Amino acid sequence: MKYLTQGGESQERFDLLISLTRISSDDIKYALKHYLVTGLDEVTAAALNEVPLSNFTRALKKLNQAAATVERIKELDWQHLNQLSDKFKRVS
DSSP states (O other): OOOOOTTOOOHHHHHHHHHTSOOOOHHHHHHHHIIIIIOOOHHHHHHHTTOOHHHHHHHHHHHHHHHHHHHHHHHHHHHHHHHHHHHHHHHO
């Protein structure tokens, strides 16, 4: 499942997601930023930053996996908070 949207990510969210990966190449980071934050298409973002498309695609997949993990954590947190809320309502 795709969790990241072309041109739909804020700079802050992008930076935080990158920090959760081992992506270290500045060229790949800039290409991903151009795709996810600025909204360039994949081919243009990769070419603009002189990144092979296969490397760009692989990095995007890793970043999407990090985003999937974040979303799963958020789901678990909501479930936990709802359970706590239900327990509190029963005690009150």
